[in-house]
Amino acid sequence: MPVTFCIPNYLAAFAGNRSAVKLEGSPATVRDALGELWRLYPGLRDRIVDEQGEVRQHVNIFVGGDAIRFTDGLATPVPDGSEILIVPAVSGG
Amino acid sequence: MPSVQHISAKNGDVVLLVGTMKGAFLLRSNRARKKWDVGGPYSVGSPVYAMALDQRQGRRRLWWAQQSFRWGTTLLSSDDFGKTATEPKTYTVKFPEESGLALKNIWQICLPANEPETIYCGVEPSALFVSRDAGQNWSPVKGFLEHPHRAKWTPGGGGMCLHTILPHPTNNKSMMIAMSTGGVYRTDDGGQTWQARNQGVRADFLPEKYPEFGQCVHKVVRHPAQPQRLYLQNHWGLYRSDDSGDSWQDIAKGVPSDFGFCMVVHPHDPETVYIVPVESDEYRCTPEAKLRVYRTRNGGASWEPLTRGLPQKNALETILRDSLATDTCDPTGIYFGTRSGKIYGSNDDGKSWQLIHEGLPSVVCVRAALIGAGEKSSSRSHRAATKDKASKSRQKSVRGKKRPPAKRQATGRTRSAKK
Numbered sequence: 001m002p003v004t005f006c007i008p009n010y011l012a013a014f015a016g017n018r019s020a021v022k023l024e025g026s027p028a029t030v031r032d033a034l035g036e037l038w039r040l041y042p043g044l045r046d047r048i049v050d051e052q053g054e055v056r057q058h059v060n061i062f063v064g065g066d067a068i069r070f071t072d073g074l075a076t077p078v079p080d081g082s083e084i085l086i087v088p089a090v091s092g093g
Numbered sequence: 094m095p096s097v098q099h100i101s102a103k104n105g106d107v108v109l110l111v112g113t114m115k116g117a118f119l120l121r122s123n124r125a126r127k128k129w130d131v132g133g134p135y136s137v138g139s140p141v142y143a144m145a146l147d148q149r150q151g152r153r154r155l156w157w158a159q160q161s162f163r164w165g166t167t168l169l170s171s172d173d174f175g176k177t178a179t180e181p182k183t184y185t186v187k188f189p190e191e192s193g194l195a196l197k198n199i200w201q202i203c204l205p206a207n208e209p210e211t212i213y214c215g216v217e218p219s220a221l222f223v224s225r226d227a228g229q230n231w232s233p234v235k236g237f238l239e240h241p242h243r244a245k246w247t248p249g250g251g252g253m254c255l256h257t258i259l260p261h262p263t264n265n266k267s268m269m270i271a272m273s274t275g276g277v278y279r280t281d282d283g284g285q286t287w288q289a290r291n292q293g294v295r296a297d298f299l300p301e302k303y304p305e306f307g308q309c310v311h312k313v314v315r316h317p318a319q320p321q322r323l324y325l326q327n328h329w330g331l332y333r334s335d336d337s338g339d340s341w342q343d344i345a346k347g348v349p350s351d352f353g354f355c356m357v358v359h360p361h362d363p364e365t366v367y368i369v370p371v372e373s374d375e376y377r378c379t380p381e382a383k384l385r386v387y388r389t390r391n392g393g394a395s396w397e398p399l400t401r402g403l404p405q406k407n408a409l410e411t412i413l414r415d416s417l418a419t420d421t422c423d424p425t426g427i428y429f430g431t432r433s434g435k436i437y438g439s440n441d442d443g444k445s446w447q448l449i450h451e452g453l454p455s456v457v458c459v460r461a462a463l464i465g466a467g468e469k470s471s472s473r474s475h476r477a478a479t480k481d482k483a484s485k486s487r488q489k490s491v492r493g494k495k496r497p498p499a500k501r502q503a504t505g506r507t508r509s510a511k512k
Contacts, residue, residue, distance in 0.1 A: 046167070
């Protein structure tokens with residue numbers, strides 16, 4: 001079963017106007033999955049992580065409903081067939 | 094999302110570039126500068142701390158820095174005053190991974206007149222980026238990125254920002270920058286090495302009041318006709334240097350507060366400088382609730398309040414470091430934006446003022462451009478100023494002020510803005 005990224009509206013333009021991206025292969029971790037996503041759509045990388053590879057403060061990534069901030073971060077395992085959500089956090093002022 | 098309006102500008106018009114905490118706006122007027130059309134917002138919802146209009150080499154390219162809370166900071170450009178914008182696919186201004194740094198904001202976009210393909214950006218955390226191909230490719234200036242003082246620079250209230258870039262108008266090897274905190278630095282070898290240039294500038298918030306570096310400098314300006322002359326608005330203190338920053342003299346005589354953020358030099362007179370003092374570093378509002386621009390016309394020997402048309406009661410305003418600007422017309426237009434979202438302007442060198450626009454988000458950046466003022470106009474301006482400089486060459490010293498004792502010195506994608 002492929003792993004599927006759900007892309008937020010703002011970023012769809014940098015993912016070939018797709019709201020979902022299915023990955024070939026079986027990434028073991030979120031880091032691996034994101035690496036494959038960057039390979040397919042390089043424009044997503046700078047918007048989701050900073051120069052140090054850290055997920056931006058006001059971007060949340062969920063694997064199967066769990067925020068990776070509260071699991072193992074980028075080392076969070078990605079089960080086969082997972083849906084990975086990239087969601088803008090509540091922010092601003 | 095708000096509907097986006099657009100301006101159309103032709104040669105001879107004046108356009109104000111206004112960056113706010115919720116996007117960028119453009120204001121256009123004809124040469125009379127009395128009635129203004131408003132365009133925007135662009136980068137809706139994102140703080141825009143830096144804007145510039147590149148008119149070198151026949152361009153008419155608007156640049157601005159979009160600081161998205163979510164997706165990071167990037168430079169955008171437009172060749173049609175925002176109707177269509179180019180946002181790079183991958184960010185162009187970014188730190189190398191090995192630096193250990195990550196970009197937080199872009200505070201300054203600088204377009205040196207004598208290097209028409211070069212653009213500089215001053216960023217947070219403090220670093221200087223340069224593009225030598227008119228904004229396509231960028232890299233950090235290594236000598237500054239790896240400066241041995243870096244570990245001791247600490248952020249001011251606005252963040253650890255490099256907010257002022259002053260290329261020498263004729264010597265491409267020389268440049269000054271300023272940051273909060275850290276102070277003023279100068280290179281004379283094209284950016285390979287940088288020396289702190291803060292002798293005489295006070296740091297009230299440090300145990301040592303006149304350190305080699307660490308000052309919280311808010312803005313530095315200079316006129317191209319007198320590059321060795323600099324004026325500095327400090328976090329407490331107004332200063333002038335006549336030796337390219339090697340030493341600084343206090344010129345805070347006749348101002349209600351020597352605290353403030355913004356400062357501009359008159360485009361045709363190196364002796365004339367404008368500031369908007371604010372009261373104390375705790376309150377940071379206009380003193381006595383009076384909105385007053387202060388002007389010196391003698392290189393800082395004395396200052397006069399400019400108030401005609403500005404509210405003189407119930408005006409608790411704050412004008413930030415990049416929210417004061419001039420056009421290059423004669424008489425010259427002076428403009429400033431407030432944290433309360435008002436834009437004021439003068440079309441007569443500051444003698445009188447009018448409220449140009451209000452109801453904007455908090456203003457953090459104002460720039461003014463005379464459309465069509467390319468190389469020819471710049472040259473005329475430079476010649477006029479040089480002539481003026483010669484006529485005032487006897488006024489070089491700061492009259493009536495003693496120098497303080499010398500302290501130890503210590504490509505992307507094009508998007509419609511309507512989307």
